[in-house]
Amino acid sequence: GRVLGKLxxxxxxxxxLVSQIIALSRLQATNPMLAAHHVDVTGVLESAVTRCRxxxxxxxxxxxxxxxxxxxxxxxxxxxxxAVTNLVQNAVAYSETGARVAVTSHxxxxxxxxxxxxxxxxxxxxxxxxxxxxFYRVNADRSRASGGTGLGLSIVKHVANAHGxxxxxxxKLGQGSTFTLxxxxxxxxxxx
Numbered sequence: 001g002r003v004l005g006k007l008x009x010x011x012x013x014x015x016x017l018v019s020q021i022i023a024l025s026r027l028q029a030t031n032p033m034l035a036a037h038h039v040d041v042t043g044v045l046e047s048a049v050t051r052c053r054x055x056x057x058x059x060x061x062x063x064x065x066x067x068x069x070x071x072x073x074x075x076x077x078x079x080x081x082x083a084v085t086n087l088v089q090n091a092v093a094y095s096e097t098g099a100r101v102a103v104t105s106h107x108x109x110x111x112x113x114x115x116x117x118x119x120x121x122x123x124x125x126x127x128x129x130x131x132x133x134x135f136y137r138v139n140a141d142r143s144r145a146s147g148g149t150g151l152g153l154s155i156v157k158h159v160a161n162a163h164g165x166x167x168x169x170x171x172k173l174g175q176g177s178t179f180t181l182x183x184x185x186x187x188x189x190x191x192x
Contacts, residue, residue: 017151020151020152020155021151023082023155024151024154024155024158027079027155027158027159027162036074036075036076037074037075037077038072038073038074038186039072039073039074039075039076039077039080039186040071040072041067041068041071041072041073041105041112041114042067042069042071042105043077044077044080044081044084044114045065045067045084045103045105045114046065046067047081047084047085048081048084048085048087048088048103049063049065049088049103051081051085051088052085052088052089052092055089055092055093056092056101059092059095059097060097060098061092061095061097061098061099061100061101062099062100062101063088063092063100063101063103064100064101064102064103065102065103065104066102066103066104066105067104067105068104068105068106068107071105071107071112071185072112072185072186073112073163073165073183073184073185073186074163074184074186075162075163075183076163079159079162079163080159080163080183082155082159083155083156083159083160083167083181084103084114084116084181086152086153086155086156087116087152087156087179087181088101088103088116089152090116090152090153090179091116091117091118091120091177091179092118094118094120094121094123094138094177095118095119095120095121095176096120096121099118099119099120099176100118100119101116101117101118101120102115102116102117102118103115103116104117107185108182110184110185111165111182111183111184111185112182112183112184112185113180113181113182114180114181114183115178115179115180115181116178116179116181117176117177117178117179118176118177118178119175119176120176120177121173121174121176122171122172122173122174122175122176122177123138123169123171123173123177124138124173128169128171131153131169132153132154132156132157132167133154134150134151134154135150135151135154136150136153137150153167156179156181160181160182160183163183163184164183164184165181165182165183165184166181166182167179167180167181167182168180168182
């Protein structure tokens, strides 16, 4: 039983790694702005929260969402959903039972800010400087879902940059983390 369980876990990890490497190479091969359209930010958040609901519930973690209505960005829906999903998955993975993860969107100074906040274990200053690098992993013993690929945040960063935005992190050890994805708000009408 124990060996099979380990094999199943390793096989899941490899599958995840392969699918993230494929996602990353696809992102690099295509410019999301070539087929850009108006993307409804609330829909992106709903999709990410739905995808992560099961692992959150299994881990005893509260997952909430509050989206400012009517916000749109220009870009690729699927890529943006992947980016936000990766942020939510991370928040859940680095939180303990009973923790809360909140996903919100707001208009701040004409930019759409999507925030994923947790009250989990937090990230050290040294790690914060490097977490967006490929394959860099925060101390895996602290993570319930240890064995993340280390690619999630580099994918988020790539998607943010490709959409003319950025991703930033605020974190304190023992207090939790907030990742903010800032994207230019789309003006109504045809994409520029």
